[in-house]
Amino acid sequence: MNRNISLIILSIPLGLFLLPVAFFFYKLSGKSLMYVNGRIYQFLITLRHGKWYEERLDKAIEYLDLSPGVRVLEVGCGAGKFSKRLLGRGxxxxxxxxxxxxxxxxxxxxxxxxxxxxxxxxxxxxxxFDRAVMFDIMHHLGDYEKAVRELVRVLRPGGYAIIWEGSETFGEDKIPPKFSKTLMEVLDGKTNAVDIDALKRGFDFKEIEPYCYRLTK
Known part of the structure; x- marks a missing residue:
């Protein structure tokens, strides 16, 4: 059976079980279940995003154009899923x-x-640093413009940063507003919408490239 199909079939019962558990954990602790420890985080990330997440990690590595000895700062390394790929490049x-x-x-x-x-x-x-990367981090930050300024500050001349961030409406606009905010906090902790247009006005981005799209029909 295709791995993606297997993952989807597996995800349905696991999701039905884990979502109530995650909700009650959030209500009791005020924290997302994802961030309790690295193993839970890795499991839930894979369950939530599937193979698409792995493809994004590989694409980010490609954009960084790494070679052994390059100094890299990873802001928001989490449980180290992307870090392992970086270290593998020396x-x-x-x-x-x-x-x-x-x-x-x-x-x-x-x-x-x-x-x-x-x-x-x-x-x-x-x-x-020669390179800096923020992978799915900005929506957790209150002042993400300051975070970008800090990223630029620590880069060497000729260095560059890769910032990977999902759309604020990537799927969430299909959830009734009454439940959307709570659901996202249960799954991912406290988040803030990232205004890409505001960032474009404040910084001289070399390139902003959309990577994926959602089919609406």
Whole structure:
């Protein structure tokens, strides 16, 4: 059986079971179940996005144009799914996240490459990194424009950043507004819509490229 079909068939009963569990966990703790530990996060990411998520990770690696020894900053490294791909290219990686559980797990697996850090106040001096990447992070930030300024500040001359972010209406506009906000917080924690047009006005982006589309009919 095709892997994608198998995943869809598996996802339906698992989703029906996990969604109520995630909802009650959120109500009791105020946190998304996804961010309890790395294994839960990896499992739910795969369940939620399937093969498409893996394709996005590979495409981001392609855009970064990496070679061994390149200094890379990953802001919001999470449980390390993208980090593993970066380290496999032989880069000098520094991954940061505000989730202490994730960072502790990654430090045990990859000594010296990961530490706690805030996207809005990077502790690194200017001209430190050749590449920087934020993968599905901006919707978690209150002041995402400041986060982009910080990203630019720590880049060396000639360096560049890749920012990958989903559309604010990618699927959520099909959910009744009464449930949409709660559902997204249950699945992904507190989020904010990212105004791409505002970012374009404030920064000189070399390229903004849509990667995928939703069929409406």
């Amino acid at each position: 880069v000098k990686l520094k991954g940061i996240d505000i989730n202490e559980n994730f960072i502790c797990e990654l430090q045990r697996r990859y000594e010296g490459s990961f530490e706690m850090g805030d996207a809005l106040n990077l502790k690194y001096p200017g001209n430190t």
